[in-house]
Amino acid sequence: MNDLEMCRLATRAVHAGTRTPRPDFTPAVVPIHPSVTYLYDQMENLDGVFAGTHPGYVYSRYGNPTVTALEEAAAILEGGEAALAFASGMAAVHAALLAVGARAGSTVVAAQDVYGATYALLDKLLRSQGVETRFVDVTDLQAVEAACAELQPAALLVETISNPLLKVADLAALAQAAHHHGAAFLVDNTFATPCLVQPLALGADVVIHSATKYLGGHGDALGGVVVTSAALHKELFEVLKVTGGNLGPQEAWLVLRGVKTLPLRMRQHCKNALAVAWWLEEHPQVRRVYYPGLASHPQHALAGRLFQGQDYGGVVSFDLAEAGQERVFRLFESLRLCLPATTLGDVCTLALYPAHASHRALSAEERARIGIGDGLVRLSVGIEVVEDIIGDLAQALDACL
Ligand SMILES: Cc1ncc(COP(=O)(O)O)c(C=O)c1O
Incomplete structure (x- = not known):
């Protein structure tokens, strides 16, 4: 893994994702693991996996080896400490917002021309649950700064290249504005992909992808990915465990194959x-x-x-x-x-x-x-x-x- 981190992006894309050695051989391509549950000879080991002190898997909503391989690849490509995969891009956007504290009484500042379902999630569902969103033109940094100063939001959410007007967000400046007011900076990097820009290096706290799009690239798998720090990954995992928007292993495998090219x-x-x-x-x-x-x-x-x-x-x-x-x-x-x-x-x-x-x-x-x-x-x-x-x-x- 360390060697891979030294390589250029196109090399990382081809090799990223777990190649787990077996005692006698190592599959060159990660296998699809459909198993929902996992067996251990010693109950103590199963208990350790539950506790997080022993490596392994217990139940697919808590993790799956094929999905882990995609998560590792996404983290490597975006330069993040950890990633979690979701059943769709929208499940990823929703979980990321919850993980950074979008709760009743909190506020979010978001780009006014985010993807339609993201807009509806914020403007309708989350609003009905007590989360207020202010939509702003994120190309107007003064407007973003003013909204963050007024609302002290839990999150500032933007798309690197917006859908469908293709406005470009000044990620470094927006990260500063968000952090200055204590907000987490969430970037939907679906349109740009890590090939164009890696937002975490510019100050983003969370990078979101609809993996259905360029990561998968062939129109045959719906999925989402969130890449973040180890600390935020923990929060995100807590959300995923109870909301259950997990990516399936077949889809994870298809997306991982797409990532290679x-x-x-x-x-x-x-x-x-x-x-x-x-x-x-x-x-x-x-x-x-x-x-x-x-x-x-x-x-x-x-x-x-x-x-x-x-x-x-x-x-x-x-x-x-x-x-x-x-x-x-x-x-x-x-x-x-x-x-x-x-x-x-x-x-x-x-x-x-x-x-x-x-x-x-x-x-x-x-x-x-x-x-x-x-x-x-x-x-x-x-x-x-x-x-x-x-x-x-x-x-x-x-x-x-
Ligand atoms: C920028 C962006 N984010 C998120 C999504 C949602 O992704 P999904 O359709 O995989 O739920 C889309 C879908 O088009 C999108 O364009």
């Missing part, structure tokens, strides 16, 4: 996304393109510094000129290669209409306030040959006129 895939996603963004910017039917790699993006300079000037992510959003649901639906029905599907981060190019999918839980007024218009389209650019992606978008844009 994450840096390779991300490089291609980002290269293709930049080419698609440039092309869309010139298209007469496109009113505005949102992509941090474009010079026209309001946080382009920040993104360059944060992601070290190389890649800017695989998601591109754009406003179709003078369009509403009917025309966007026509566009989606005209696609022949890109898939109109409700996810992102897969190897294939995916198109999503935020107003009816990811941000459906928000009212039209809430969407308008955040800036999610009725003509907004989100593309998760895949790793296909980029000319094929652009060719498909070109014919679909013509067809939906």
